[in-house]
Amino acid sequence: MNILVLLKMVPDVVEELEVAPDGKSLDTEFLRLIPNEPDDHALEEALLLKERLGGKVTVLAPDAAEVDEALFTALAKGADRALKLSGADASSNTAGLALAIRQAIAATPDLQGVDLILTGTQANDDLDTLLAPVLAQLMGVPFVGIVTSVVPDAGRRMVTVQKECPKGVRAEFEMPMPAVLGIQAAEKPPRYVPVAKVRAAMKSLKIEAVEAGEPLPALPIEVIAMDKPVVSERAEMLEGSPEEVAGKVCEILTARGLL
Amino acid sequence: MNAATAWTEIASCPSSLENLFDTEEGRRLRTCIQCGTCAGTCPYGDTMDYPPRRMIALLRSGQIEKVFTSDSLLNCVACYACMAKCPRGIRLTDVLLPLMKEQTLAHMPELPAELQKALQNTMRYGNPMGESSRKRALWLKTAGVPIRVLPEQPGPVDLLWFVECYSAFYARGQDIARATAKVFNALGLDFAVLGNEEKCAGECGRLTWEPGLYETLIDYNMAIFAKYSFNHIVTGCPHALNAFRLRYPSYGFRYDTLHVTELLVRHLDRLKPLLKRKLNYTVTYHDSCCLGRRNSIFDEPRILLKAIPGVKLVEMTHHRENAICCGGGGGGMWLDTYYKTKGYERLSERRIKEAVEIGADVLAIACDYEFSRFEDALKVLGHDKRMVVRDITELLAESMEA
Numbered sequence: 001m002n003i004l005v006l007l008k009m010v011p012d013v014v015e016e017l018e019v020a021p022d023g024k025s026l027d028t029e030f031l032r033l034i035p036n037e038p039d040d041h042a043l044e045e046a047l048l049l050k051e052r053l054g055g056k057v058t059v060l061a062p063d064a065a066e067v068d069e070a071l072f073t074a075l076a077k078g079a080d081r082a083l084k085l086s087g088a089d090a091s092s093n094t095a096g097l098a099l100a101i102r103q104a105i106a107a108t109p110d111l112q113g114v115d116l117i118l119t120g121t122q123a124n125d126d127l128d129t130l131l132a133p134v135l136a137q138l139m140g141v142p143f144v145g146i147v148t149s150v151v152p153d154a155g156r157r158m159v160t161v162q163k164e165c166p167k168g169v170r171a172e173f174e175m176p177m178p179a180v181l182g183i184q185a186a187e188k189p190p191r192y193v194p195v196a197k198v199r200a201a202m203k204s205l206k207i208e209a210v211e212a213g214e215p216l217p218a219l220p221i222e223v224i225a226m227d228k229p230v231v232s233e234r235a236e237m238l239e240g241s242p243e244e245v246a247g248k249v250c251e252i253l254t255a256r257g258l259l
Numbered sequence: 260m261n262a263a264t265a266w267t268e269i270a271s272c273p274s275s276l277e278n279l280f281d282t283e284e285g286r287r288l289r290t291c292i293q294c295g296t297c298a299g300t301c302p303y304g305d306t307m308d309y310p311p312r313r314m315i316a317l318l319r320s321g322q323i324e325k326v327f328t329s330d331s332l333l334n335c336v337a338c339y340a341c342m343a344k345c346p347r348g349i350r351l352t353d354v355l356l357p358l359m360k361e362q363t364l365a366h367m368p369e370l371p372a373e374l375q376k377a378l379q380n381t382m383r384y385g386n387p388m389g390e391s392s393r394k395r396a397l398w399l400k401t402a403g404v405p406i407r408v409l410p411e412q413p414g415p416v417d418l419l420w421f422v423e424c425y426s427a428f429y430a431r432g433q434d435i436a437r438a439t440a441k442v443f444n445a446l447g448l449d450f451a452v453l454g455n456e457e458k459c460a461g462e463c464g465r466l467t468w469e470p471g472l473y474e475t476l477i478d479y480n481m482a483i484f485a486k487y488s489f490n491h492i493v494t495g496c497p498h499a500l501n502a503f504r505l506r507y508p509s510y511g512f513r514y515d516t517l518h519v520t521e522l523l524v525r526h527l528d529r530l531k532p533l534l535k536r537k538l539n540y541t542v543t544y545h546d547s548c549c550l551g552r553r554n555s556i557f558d559e560p561r562i563l564l565k566a567i568p569g570v571k572l573v574e575m576t577h578h579r580e581n582a583i584c585c586g587g588g589g590g591g592m593w594l595d596t597y598y599k600t601k602g603y604e605r606l607s608e609r610r611i612k613e614a615v616e617i618g619a620d621v622l623a624i625a626c627d628y629e630f631s632r633f634e635d636a637l638k639v640l641g642h643d644k645r646m647v648v649r650d651i652t653e654l655l656a657e658s659m660e661a
Contacts (some may be wrong), residue, residue: 014384015391030393034383192375194364195382195471 001055001152003046004111006101006119006131007074009033009064013124017228024223035070038120044186045150046118047078053152056080058111060104060210062088062097068207069198076193076201083108087212094126095220098134100212105139108210114178116152116159121145121182129182136180144173145182152177274470276323276358284354290347291315297341297351302584302606303334311341311351314359323359327366332359333597336606337589339552343580352553353505357470360589364468374468377593382472385458385479386424387593396454398426398433404444407451409487417449418522419489419514421503423496424459425627431634432627438656439495439519445533445659446526450493456483460494462502462549463590477510484514495519495652497549497556497626498588504554518550520559520625520651527566534658537569542654543619544572545610545633546582547626560625563651567658575613583610587628607636615642622648 011017011026012034018027046057059074060083061067071082088100105111122129129145136143148170149162163171164184238245253259279285291312298310309317309331317323326332335356342352349355364370370378380389399406407416420443425432443450461476484492492514494500503516523530542564550556557579564572577583584591586598586606598605611633614622622633630648637643649657 014389015393188369189372189375192364192370192378194361194469195475196469197365197471199471 001049001053001154002110002113002115003049003055003057004105004114004117005039005043005046005057005059005074005079006117006135007039007043007059007061007070008036008097008123009061009067009070010036010124019226019228024226026226033065033067035073036120036123038122038183040120040190041186042118042120042181042183043074043077043079044188044190045183046116047191048187049116049150049152050078053154055115058083058114060085060101062086062100068202071207072201072205073193073198075205076197077191081110082205082207083210084207085210085212094128094130095134098131098138101135102138103213104210107213115154115157116150116177117180118150118183119180121147121184132180132182139178139180142175142179143181144175144179146184147181148183148185149187150181150183273354273358276318276362279318279355279358284350287347287349288315288318288355291319291349292347294346296344296346300340300344301335302338302340302586302609303336303603306334306601306603307331311356314355315349318355326359327362329363330367332356332363333371333590333594334603335360335589336548336584336586336591338548338584340548340584343552356589360468361470371594371597373593373596374590377463377590378469378472381459381461381463382475385476386428387459387463388424388428390428392458393455395422395427395457396452398428398436399452399454401433402437402440404440406440408454409451410454410456412451413487415488416451417490418443418451419484419487419492420450420452421460421492421494421496421499422452422457423494423499423627425630426495427457429627429631431630435495435627435630435650435652438650438652441656441659442523442530442652446523446529448526451489453483458483460496460499460502460507462498462506463588463592468590473506477507481507481510481512484512490515491522492516493519493522495625495627495650497547497554498628501549501553518554518556518559518625520550520563521556523652523655524559524562527562530563530655531566534567534655536658536660538567538654538658539569540621540654541571541573541619542621542623542649543575543614543617544578544623544625544651545575545585545614545629546579547624547629548582548584548588550625551582552580560623560651563655564623567654570654573617573619575610575617575619577613583613585610585626585629585632587632592628592631605636605639607632608640611636611640611642611646615640615646620646621654622646623651623654624648625651 012032015032018030020027050057057079058081059079063084063086075082085104088097119132133143144161144163146164147161148164152159157177158174159177160174165171238248273279273282295312298304298312304310308329309326314326337352339352342350377387381387385392422436426436458479461473500518544560564570584606633648
């Protein structure tokens, strides 16, 4: 099983986000990037599949601040190879990033025979979950998102996946490999890797560089303005004994026709 | 056990299990008489497949790997009870248990989620809560007294006050920070804080599972200390005190480090006249494991409490060397959910039952981990109307009010 995992760095929302002076982007001075959490689940699922079925896990991430640490962490967890994609600005251009990844896969001999491409279903700068489907479309391979279970059948070159649907319903799909999957949750929580192991990976392992082929096409959409949320009236705090507060809650719900 | 001189030996303590028997501590391990006092005194000894006594037996017979894949070490709250009671002077909590925890972390298929998150947060943000490191000094705005921040006003200072995570970020912990600032100011001490430059000292990193994390934090904090000129470090966090006294010396740290209670006792003559208001409380004091059993700081907190007019100090059944751990050390702060799912009694609840039994109305603490532990336990047990938890600095500050 030859698996490619796509990782990327996204703004860390623990830090205060500020709008840049241009009024339409995030101020990079105070911005800190963090590995996209759903991508950790994609990596975990890939590592579990490798442990079960053998094979190789390659991680690929567009160049960004602190991305080396994320890639070395993936190597320390058990990934076999780490690729850093330069020339692709991941922020706010998901379609462009998908194209750059498509080009990098075509230009990297080992990746042409990849069986599965896993990535987090979404990212906080890609809530529309576009990366995986656009990449699948460009590659002409199947895609399913919000996946919680992946069972490949290497002999038949087929993969069975479960997708979470509303109201607790799960859908099962079977499709030929290669396929692109947006992972919602790995079978178990992403593993912890001791800091000493990451440090050791930094000393003994290498990150390979890959280039996005052609310059990315201009975005067909443009960000016109970016604003922080406007603070509206504050929440009303209900005071009094538990009985009084419960009474007030009932009054409010009744007044709004909810009871 | 002479805690005060132990650091020189700590500095040469073994860093891995492989060379353990070539060291002084390894020689002691060979002298273990398998009496089982460690297992008997351990607050969670009954929950462990491999309590310390069995661990040593397996270590000596070359079967120690068995322990790595069990969850026994998850139940070690680094309370120093086994080490304090060992008739052979084996330094379990200082040496063997951390080495075993490190191996457990490397071999366990899955870490409890809360503990994993706390370790990741401490690595990324320098605090286990996962708060932005740029907000560490925010509490200063609410201090009510002037506090010098070294990065803004460098230059020599007598006392570097290492505030630590729970006092900087946790809402009740900030009350300790404010009270401490007030008392320091009233005494006219020359002190300063590191503001946003401070990061967790990392005690729970070394003692809890993660030497890589601990070393990263030591490297960071040592570089910060080197930037400034000061005579002593003072901290209200017994875990930071432990780290500075017992672990940092291996990395070249030579600063004199004091707990806030030790510092204040040194200034007792000037402190006493400031304690004007009578506080008619029946107070019992909970000995923090790191302060008490590990660093022999038993008297200072009690001296301060007795200096407050009106305070009646009563002792719980288990006090000083025999105090029961709050359950927060060694990673226990982030294992409550895990213990709950296993059906273990929370140690903080065991402690609160003792405190309520002797009729105290204030549980005094001197460790910033303990607000969350004991205030939660009071609520869980339904005793929150009968008793409150107060840091000693809070009681001092209250007594200073006109």
